[in-house]
Amino acid sequence: xxxxxxxxxxxxxxxxxxxxxxxxxxxxxxxxxxxxxxxxxxxxxxxxxxxxxxxxxxxxxxxxxxxxxxxxxxxxxxxxxxxxxxxxxxxxxxxxxxxxxxxxxxxxxxxxxxxxxxxxxxxxxxxxxxxxxxxxxxxxxxxxxxxxxxxxxxxxxxxxxxxxxxxxxxxxxxxxxxxxxxxxxxxxxxxxxxxxxxxxxxxxxxxxxxxxxxxxxxxxxxxxxxxxxxxxxxxxxxxxxxxxxxxxxxxxxxxxxxxxxxxxxxxxxxxxxxxxxxxxxxxx
Numbered sequence: 001x002x003x004x005x006x007x008x009x010x011x012x013x014x015x016x017x018x019x020x021x022x023x024x025x026x027x028x029x030x031x032x033x034x035x036x037x038x039x040x041x042x043x044x045x046x047x048x049x050x051x052x053x054x055x056x057x058x059x060x061x062x063x064x065x066x067x068x069x070x071x072x073x074x075x076x077x078x079x080x081x082x083x084x085x086x087x088x089x090x091x092x093x094x095x096x097x098x099x100x101x102x103x104x105x106x107x108x109x110x111x112x113x114x115x116x117x118x119x120x121x122x123x124x125x126x127x128x129x130x131x132x133x134x135x136x137x138x139x140x141x142x143x144x145x146x147x148x149x150x151x152x153x154x155x156x157x158x159x160x161x162x163x164x165x166x167x168x169x170x171x172x173x174x175x176x177x178x179x180x181x182x183x184x185x186x187x188x189x190x191x192x193x194x195x196x197x198x199x200x201x202x203x204x205x206x207x208x209x210x211x212x213x214x215x216x217x218x219x220x221x222x223x224x225x226x227x228x229x230x231x232x233x234x235x236x237x238x239x240x241x242x243x244x245x246x247x248x249x250x251x252x253x254x255x256x257x258x259x260x261x262x263x264x265x266x267x268x269x270x271x272x273x274x275x276x277x278x279x280x281x282x283x284x
Contacts (some may be wrong), residue, residue: 003109006051010116011192017123018139018267026128037129041070044117051113055106065098066114070121077125082132086205089122094231112193119197126205135204136209141264146258149271156255156272157279160248164284168242176282183282187274191247191280196266197272202228203260203269204254216261252276257280 016022030037045067052058069092076085092098093114102110126132139145164170176183209226214220229250233241252273260269 002054005252006047006054007109007112010113010120011045014123014196015035017127017137017226020138020149023127023138026124027131030124030129035130037074037125040073040121040124041067043213044070044121047115048110048113051110052106055109057103057106059101062098062101065101066117066180071116073121077130082126082209083206086122086201086209087220089118090201090236093118093232095190112253114233117192119200122205125206132205132208132212134208136264136266137200137261138154138265140267143266145263145268147240148263148268149275152259153275156252157276158275160251163251164248166242167244167247169238169248170280171239173283183278186281187278190277191267191270191274195270197268199256199260199270199273200201202231203257204266206252207257207260211261219255221261225250225258228253230258240269 019027024235045063048066049058049063052062069088071089073085075090076082082168093111099107123137127135127137161170161173165172180188201209202224206227208219210220210224214223229246229248232245232249233243235242235245238244256269256273259272
């Protein structure tokens, strides 16, 4: 129960940044007192340490590792090294840094806590401190943001299915075996646990930073999509490196990135991302 509460509070904090009032208050506080940003890694490390105690696996080494993990991207943003900061936020989680310090029974919970801390730190650093433009981490501004994910899904889903079957990544489609209630309940879970965090990282940060430097071009969209695809090389279920997954993820990344470009909010590409993952989970 307490572990669920910790994760719910982290998610609520992340979603709170969608509100303009919250973003403005954080921006104003960090603008008035820039050194205040150094308190953020300390607070987030304290949250992780409390979660480790809650899971029954307190560790000074783990606390030190999390403190370093939160301090390094903060220092990079303070220096104006945006892409370095993104890599410092992303790669340690991607490669499971510190996983050997956590017993298997607690790994799922503490990985989720670390994931939430990483997203929250990224939002504070880039939205609040750095004020990176065009992140689009806000509520929809246009009704078209609601149908763009649907249009994107109608276009990209058949392509992903045909290519996925052709290269042996997915089997032919089948009727779902789960109940309608379970399928419905899975949608917000996939959105919160996978789609939104990945869209913040790969679209609001990585693709956006590339767009700031290279322009909003097809080259930028493809480059960002290849990076997104490459992030799936170490994912199963096929043998690693999983080139099949990379091909499918790159194609999907083009669709997610295009929806992100055309929409006023990252929630649109996250909605499309969720729909693709949900369909794969229940129909393939």
